Amino acid sequence: MRLRARHDGVLLRPLAGRGGAPLRLPAGRGGPRLTLVRQVLGSRPRLLWALAGWSVVEALPMAALGIVLAHAIDDGFAAGEPVTGLLWLGALGAAWVVGAVGARQVVVTIAGLVEPFREALLSRVVAGVLHRADGDTAALARTNLQVELARDALAAVITVLRSFVFSLAGVIIGLAALVPELVVLILPPVVAGLALFAASLPALARRHRAFLLADEATAESVTAMAAGLRDVSAAGAEERIGDQVVARVDAQARAGTRLAGLTGARTLTLAVGGWLPVVIVLASAPSLGAGPGVVLGALTYVTQSLVPALSNLFEGLGANGVRLGVSLGRVLESAPVPPPRSVLEGGRSGGARLRGVRFAYGPHAEPVLDGLDLDLAEGEHLAVVGPSGIGKSTLASLLAGLLSPDAGWVLVGGIRADLIDPVNRVLVPQEAYVFRGTLLENLMYLGCGEIMAAVRAVGAEDLVARLGGLEADVDPALLSPAERQLITLVRAYLSPARLVILDEATCHLDAAAEARAEEAFARRGGTLVVIAHRISSAVRARRVLVMDGTGVMLGTHEDLLDRSPLYADLVGHWRIA
Template identity: 50%
Template sequence: MTAAAVRGAALAALRARPRAVLRLAAWSAAEALPALLTGYATARAVDDGFLAGRPGTGLAWLAWLAVAVVVGAVGSGRAFACLGQIVEPFRDDLARRVVDAALHRATGAGGRPDTSAVARLTHQIEIVRDTLGGLVMAVRGFLFAAAAALLGLVSLAPLVAAIVAGPLLVALALFGAALPAMVQRQREYVRADERLGESASAALAGQRDVVACGAQDAVAGEVGAQITAQEAAERALARMAALRSLILAVGGWLPIGVLLLAAPWLVRRGLSAGAILGALVYVSTGLQPALHTLVQGVAGGGLRFAVTLDRILATARRRPRPYAPRSAAVPRRAPVAVELRDVTFRYGPAARPVLDGFDLVLPDGDHLAVVGPSGAGKSTLAALTAGLLRPQAGTVRLTGVPVAGLEQSTLAALRVLVPQEAYVFTGTLGDNLRYLRGDVDEAELAAAVDALGLRPLVRRFGGLSAPVDPAALSAGERQLIAAVRAYLSPARLAILDEATCHLDAATEARVEAAFAARPGTLIVIAHRISSALRARRVLIVDGSRPVLGTHAELLARSAAYRELLGHWQERPAGHSGTSLTSA
């Protein structure tokens, strides 16, 4: 990422909320009213009031100044209220980017959870939120306060305004020229600090090995080099702080010195004592604090804002577009729906393979039940088929297309996976059901609700437009909602990974029958052995070589299948069947 990207993101946040920015500007103008009047009212109170022997007039001018201060206080309070309308939506947008990017990486083919996303959500985004607020307030405070003070100086004496504006412009030019170097020094300091932490942590974690190998001097030298680098970065950052002090002296203190030195000459040119006092008030209470706020705000919080936002934008890609399976480029339907060739998968380099040289071919329209004991690899097979895991060897194809590297939109158009832990999001019941197919018509939606047995829940909620509280749903209700959502998906391959384990046996049979009648291919990771009796073919995974066949074929060929079936048949009548947990 670049500074231009950070600047563009910040400006986009302002452009996206023009009304809030205009309200902030209006209240900032009210807040700047004391800065506009303080020097002028002071000059008039001195010249027209106290020095002229009219204390009432002087007090009247000061009273007007007090009124301006009250108006400024109100404006300041309202400005902070408007600030939230700018900063909070920007924070929410960043949070969405981080979450979407983390989900994209975790759910992509071969993806893994992004644990650093938690740090970005809980720490870095809050830094950006706070520093953006401070940066906006510092910049707009300087602009309005400096403009008000300069206008006030012009109203007193244009010559004095010119004398004061010169050093101020020089200071702003110096600050603008030094700002890129300040950003770079801040970034180098953060990186040096991170490298030192990593080096020290590695040395401490491997302390026994270091001592055993006699590598103390080498490791100490490596850590010492990182300490030296961190020290150099901190010294460079301190030099930037000294430069900021110089800029403040040029823009804030030099005008006061120039005014004091030029006071006799200004009096000879007809400038009154009140006008000189008012000019000093403008500089000391208006320009100087405004410049100090700008420099310290931008060079302090602004640098933290730039560096932290740069890190967030570098790791959080643009928010993926929502699923649009009907418009996605879906490969032409092939006779073979699923093909796994010589697939090997293990959960670690030294782990026993869950699948080793595994082959599976499913024609389009097939109905497969996968059964086996816990830990045998059933859910692993489902994740490999769905593209959520990537095998160490072999290929996985859906409709002839290799799954590895496919974008999520294409995968979503090819297959739909319903896991054991069904996800229901906050929204309406209809929104949950239409999530994978937003253009479904009411008749087809109603038919799906009836086919899978969701109608009683729809009635209890009061219709599809009723809001859903996921925490108030039972596990079975969540599974049934997720099943209807998947049923409506245009993907021709449906994978039910113990997706009905919280449903009763009758409802499970109804759901599987509906999916079996749906156009396309069905894979059921069985929770109950009864799912095998409903399938056209059965794959038994029992830790050895998986065996594929019809129910009758497996009864003849597989002792493990006969054992599973026998256990189920020996249950008392009415029992829901043997439960087989996921691998």
């Protein structure tokens, strides 16, 4: 029933894949993530220059702070000139007013940079979801949340990086104006602190990503448990399901502990890069002939500008920078960008190739297919036979791009099956879909062509006549299952698809009608794969794939009668019947 539900209504539109295997990004590397950020930010150079200019204005008070305090003390209050000291402090107050204006414009400019970034990510998400067309609204909601997190994280990263760069520049300029020798003394510990921080970032990224994945796993486990409480209770599985949820919670707790342990290492980097320069100033400034005002000014630069800038950098980049990388990685995994149209059109051949294909319905389920290799040439007519539940419909869904393999790959026309333009393949399921409207609208939904020729080829002319012609209104509830199948078969016949997959699509037709429809598709051109309902479908096919649950066997009808006991048994039962 699970497979059947996945196929209901598939013929409503040409199939689109589910997005394929996720794009795996190394946890500690930038790759496509940094490229995406550079592309979006680099497309707005005027805003970047504006951000730099307003950052200079915002940093002006802190750059002037130490110099102003040194002059206010040494030339003003300590020299018995309080008016001079107050004038210097008044100048500092004016600088703060100017800096406030710059700070406001910095916020506005950063918003102008990150909102287009958010729009670009959302466009990518929407394009990826529309390309997959898998209807996974929960995944879409999670991806949208990651987009918002990425936007906020990028704004925070830009803010802290900009603040650190301009604060450090202000400290260097200010100290150089007061005591140039101090610049040479404090830069080595600052560089050492930055190096320690940079060395910890890859591990921090990995642990942050592990914590995020553990959090998502816990949420999914709790949601699944809550949704199935009645079934859990009916099956007496409370303890087992409870243990599974507890295990997810414990895994998240361990991931959080590991993340917290590494985050605490930032204290060491701040001690080296921020507080060691304070000791250097206190120990060196008097010996360099600096007066009380100069010493206070130098300490102000270090304690009020350098230390906060380093702290914000370590905390902001360590948290928001890692969050940005992880969120972008999740967006790229959940919504990989659709390939260019030229690539999609490369799959117009109906030939297919499967290598090492493995697929299971869930991480702990037994694989339905495991290590499957199969080649289908353009124009191939293949029948797939085997007991019910053996994986025939799963194979059909993989060829159509509706499912993606857990391992291995499926190519159609040389392109990954889930990335092929949907018009290039069509899957007709057992449960045929017919919508309210005219018969003509139903038949022409997937393509165009000589309608009555297709009707005659498939064997639906009597049905068209009974309904009152092509312009007659169709009520699906008044059609028999066989009549609905005939309509969907004509619809598929008229489509431009080079790969047609009939998944027991003729099971409600009698043997003669089934033979006529399959022979029509065989003459139509392109590749035809028939999930056989009757063994007669295998007799008509050029080759037959036998699936028995332990392996597969491929050959002609005559060949398999000798080589496959299962196939010979199926043929024997059919002949007796």
